[in-house]
Amino acid sequence: MRFGKSHRLPVLILAVFFILFPPITVYCASPVEAIRPIQVAYTGYNAFIEQDYNGYYEGYGVAYLNKIAQYTGWKYEYVPDTWLNSLDALEKGEIDLICSAQWTDDRSLKFEYSASPIGTEYSVVCTRKDNDNIYYQDYENMDGARVAMLTGIYQNDQFAEHAREKGFSYQPVYYPTDADAEAAVLSGKADMAVFGSLSRHDGLKMVDKFGPAPFYIITSKENSEIMGQLNEALDSIHSEAPFLEDELYQEYYRSDEPDGKPPLTRDEAEYIQNMAPLTVACIDGYYPLSYADEDTGEPAGIYPDLVREVAALSGLKLQLISVPEGGIPDQLILDKEADMVAGALYSQEMIENPYIQLTDKLTSQKALLVTRQGTNVYDMDELTIVLPATYAHVQSLLSEALLKHHLIYKNTIEECFESVILGEADATIQNNLVANYYMQMDKYKELSLVFLQSLDEGCCIMASSGADRTLMSILNKTISSMNSSSVNQIILKHTTAQPYEETLSDVLYRYRFQLLTVLLCTSLMVVLFLIYSRQHTRMLLRLKEQEAYRLMAETDELTGLMNRKPFYEKAVRLIEASPDDKFQIFYFNIEHFKIINDMFGIHSGDKLLCYLAALIKDWCGTHKGICSRFEADHFVAFVSGNEKYPEEIMELLSSALKKYPLDIPVSITCGVYQIVDNEININIMCDRAHLAADSLKESHTGNIAVYDDSNRKALIHEQIVLNEMDEALSKRQFHVYLQPKYNMATGEIIGAEALVRWVHPERGIISPGEFIPIFEHNGFIAQLDTYMFEETCRILDRWRSEGRQLIPVSVNLSRTGFYNPNLCKNLCSIAEKYSLPPALLEIEITETAYASDNNIIHERLQQLRDSGFHILMDDFGSGYSSLNMLKEAPIDEIKLDMRFLSAGDPCGRAKHILEMVIAMGNKIHIPVLAEGVETKSQVDLLKSYSCNLAQGFYYSRPLPVEEFEALLQGAQKNK
Incomplete structure (x- = not known):
């Protein structure tokens, strides 16, 4: 290669660099990255790994590998071949990876599997679409069929076992590729073909589906370096991109x-x-579930769209009709006003009703208690609860506690809400989606929601008892085949994607006081005109008094800023006045404001709020904007869309807070929503700015966040988890994994910790990090805690019945559960149900949960300890540990978080503090167990500090119950 003059200087600099810093001293990427690209074998599965017409690779597997490359820096070379050739090449080291391998014992001896799967694959059986001889699971007509199979694939053994179970025989015909097998079926050389579901065959129809199995990335046993980088990348992906x-x-x-x-x-x-x-029949008046379209009169909403989806999928000829609100589903059937009713409540009364029958549930939603703000329903011995008329016939949905209250019924949803507003009733029970829809109306914004754990509203299709059984079978099959994504899309279409639109009556209600004022003023003017000479002075005083009241209603009493409602109104007017201008909304939040109130008092917190309010108001005035105090420590500003403004105001506020006379640092975060669609409701705009601000709570990457679609996607993902959580609990998809606790001195297993894993039928094992924060936010975590406690009791009971040696097992309880005054009673009742002594069931609570509300949690822990349960303080050292906590908390054991050592330690004090905490625990006779122990050096260090109890990956990862039992049995035999 020849270099021109312009290249000589860079080459000279590079040469000098390598003389000063020879390659042996440079730490760079792994040899695999530096030498060659990663070779990936593929077999031509459509939509998994395939080339487009430009020669680029795309598909599920390609996208997953590209995500992995973001963490490893890998480049890929894709090598097409048959499945058997690919496995042979991988074993010989001629390629590096295969991306769609299920686990088999034989393969595990030859290949290294990734630590976690990258998806789930079913076995499917397909035939020609025009083959009318074979219907779904038509095993009689499958008998003796010629079945095309791919040589050496996992699904062949599954199909053989499946055929034995179902009692039919077949003639296997083997082909090297998917395309060959499909062509054999289309040409008539084979009657059916067996594939993995990753291989899409749109030209065929499916006649059987069975055996879901996770699939993994594999490499050769000699390629451990690649697998190590791969597993690290997968850990990061599961943490940062769980969906x-x-x-x-x-x-x-x-x-x-x-x-x-x-x-x-x-x-x-x-x-x-x-x-x-x-x-x-679709009953009108149940927004957004079921209502009549104002323009066409046709049924609209979630229930009608679900029925339309059923009709489209099944081919059933269904005609939807709208019936007036207040209609009772079973009465409509008995009166023969319709053949079926959509959205009927799924209840025991209806199941046992001899005149009707129900399909499977179309969807299920939580029901909420709606009450006036400030009403503490828990302190009231008897409530008057108003319910929709449909509940009069399905009281089995209500808990025993609710049935003890006085129940009244109204024909329409609006009548129920009005009864609560007017004080006729203390509360109403409504479907979650209905409640959220109506709560968007101005006249109901003074109401609040209370979560009811025990009440779910499942909806179904109701028919008469004489309806054809074949029809009911088709309906149930179709409902079962509807994937959750389709159902969620229909729900989102009528909720998140279609927010409530204000009507003329809403506007009139919002401005009712102003309209009343105008009416009164007009009347007064007529009267004053007649008696002007005598009443002039009184009129002026009254007008001034009215103005003072108006200002009081629109102004925050503490800071003098606008309240939320006038802020909304003024922002809308500014947008309408300048529709072509760009605007943005800032949502400010003071970090850890509760700590300021707790440490320095409410008076100091109020002074800080007034100080910030003045700064924000002055800045907004200078930039022709408006601002408001929404609530507590949350402020909102509305200004023009200048992109420099967020940095400008945050620099002003941050600089001012650094000088603010308080003994702890005060910081503020800002969420920004840039308005691009003026038609969006102003409160939704503010909510989006709020979402952006909330996203900073976990990131710690700055103090400004701009709203984008990722915030909305996070909400959708959260909704998917919420929609599936109840079914997952009822179908026992939450599994107990046990991580052993060891005595390091003797090597003996002294106990275990019960940890939850969600084993999803389609997505495999879901990490707790994906669902625990959501469950903690919506309160479902309390149900999951109770479920895990009882599952642990069930395991211990089985061990006892099998004659196994019992060891104590600890169960984690979330902070939410401790607010239940019956917590101790409930746990004792479950333990008694299985005749287990409480000493075998240890309760773990995190240090941060205890510190968040130690008065209430202290009381609950004392009750549990007095009842015989052992109390463990989990994650000690990960938060702000307090000597008072050790002195006062009713705990029996400390679980010391070894992440304490891996955190920043600029002064080199971590090991000394660790030694002193262990010594202090020994001195006050509280055992210390080190959790998160991962290395031999940590074990030696802990032993040198006289800490003998440990738990962590050095000894064992969390194990399924069966694996843990084998480990425990082996350990007991070796004693």
């Missing part, structure tokens, strides 16, 4: 999924073909 697999499935499979029609038998298909149209 990646769902998103990739939606992108590469869901959008191109076959028509999704339910698998029907021959009789069911003939029924649909020959059936007469059936009418389905």
Whole structure:
């Protein structure tokens, strides 16, 4: 290669650099990255790894590998081949990775598997779409069929076992590729073909589906360096992008999924073909669940759209009709006003009713208690609760505690809300979606919501008891085949994606006081005109008094800023006055403001709020904006869309707070929403700015965040988890994993900690980090804690019945559960149910949870300890540990968080503090167990400090119960 003059200086500099710093001293990326690209074998699965017409690679597997490359820096070379050739090449070291391998014992001896799967694959059986001889799970007509199979794939063994279970035989015909197997079926050389579900075959129809199994990335046993980097990347992905697999499935499979029609038998298909149209009644007035469209009069809402989806998927001829609000579903059936009713409540009374029958649930939502703000329903011995009339026939949905109160019924939802507003009732019970819809109305914003753990509203389709059983079977199959994504999209369409639109009556209600004022003033003017000479002075005084009251209503008493409502109104007027201008909304939040109030008193907190309010008001005045104190320590500003403004005001506020005379640093965060669509409701704009501000709580990467679609996606992901949590609990998808606790001196297993894992039928094992924060936020965590406690009791009871040696098992309780005054009673009742002594069941609470509200939690812990439970302080050292906590907290053991050592230690004090904490625990006779122990050096260090109890990956990861039992049995035999 020749270099021009312009290249000589860089080359000279580079040469000098390598002389001064030879390559041996330079630490760079791994040799795999530096030498060559990672070679990935693939077999041509559509939508998994495939080349487009430009030669670029795309698909689920490619996207996942590209995500991994963000952490490893890898480049890839894709090598096409058959499955058997790919496995042979991987074993010989000719390639590096295969991305879609299920676990088998034989393969595990030859290959290294990734620590976690990257998806789940089913076994599917397909035939030609025009093959009318074989229907879904038609095993009689499958008998003796010629079945095309791919050589050496995991699904072959699954199908063989499946055929034995179902009692049919087949003739296998083996092909090297998917395309060859599909072509054999299309050409008639084979009757059916067996594939993995990652291989999409839109030209065929599915006639069986079974055996979901996770799939992994594999490499050769000699390639441990690649697998180490891969597992580190997967750990980061699961932590930072927990919904990646769902998103990739939606992108590469869901959008191109076959028509999704339910698998029907021959009789069911003939029924649909020959059936007469059936009418389905949809009851008006249940926004957004079921209502009549104002323009067309046709049924609209979530329930009608779910029925339309059922009709589209099944082919059933269903005609939707709208009936007036207040209609009772079973009465509509008995009066023969319709063949079926959509959205009927799924209840025991209806199941046992001899005149009707119900389908499976279309969807299920939580019911909420709606009451006036300031009403403490827990302190009231008897409540008057108003319910929709449909609840009069389904009281089995109500808990025993609710049935003890005085219940009244109204025909419409609006009548229920009005009864609460007017004081006729203390509360109403409403579906979560209905409650949130109505609470957007101005006249109901003074109401508040209370979560009811025991009340779920499941909706279904109701038919008469004489309805054809074949029809009911088709309906249930179709409901089962509807994926949660389709249901969620319908719900989001009528909720998040279609917010409440104000009506003329809403506007009139909002301005009712102003209209009344105008009316009164007009009347007064007429009267004053007649008696002007005598009443002139009185009129002026009254007008001044009214103005003072108006200012009081619109102004925050503490700071003098506008309240929320006038801020909304003025912001809307500014947008309407300048529709072509760009505006933005800032949402300010003082970090840890509660600590300021607690440490320095409410008076100091109020002074700080007034100080910040004055700064924000002056800045907004200078920039022709407006501002408001929304609540507590939250301020909102509305200004023009100058992109420099966020940095400008945050620099002003941050500089001022640094000089503020307080003994602790005060910081503030700002969420920014840049208005691009003036039609969006102003309160939603402010909510989006609030979402952006909230996103800073976990990131710690700055003090300004701008709203984007990721905030909305996070809400959608959260909604998916919320929609699935109840079904997951009822179907026992939450599994107990046990992590052993060791005596380091003897090597003996002295106990275990029960940890939750969500084993999803489609997404595999879901990390607790994906769902625990959501459950803690919505209160469902209390139900999960109780479930985990009882599952642990069930395991100990089984061990006892099998004659195993019992060891204590600790169960984590969240802070939410400690606010239940019956916590101790409930746990004791569960332990008694399994005849277990409380000493075998240890209760773990984190240090930060105890510190957050130590008065109430202290009382609950004392009750539990007095009842015989052992109390463990978890994560000690990860928060702000206090000597008072050790002195006062009713605890029996400290779990010392070893992450204390890995945190920043600029003064080199960590090990000395660790030694002193262990010594202090020994001195006050509180055992110290080190958790998170991962290395031999940590074990030696702890032993040298006289700490003998440990738990962590050095000894064992959390294990499924069966693996833990084997580990415990082996340890006891070796004693």
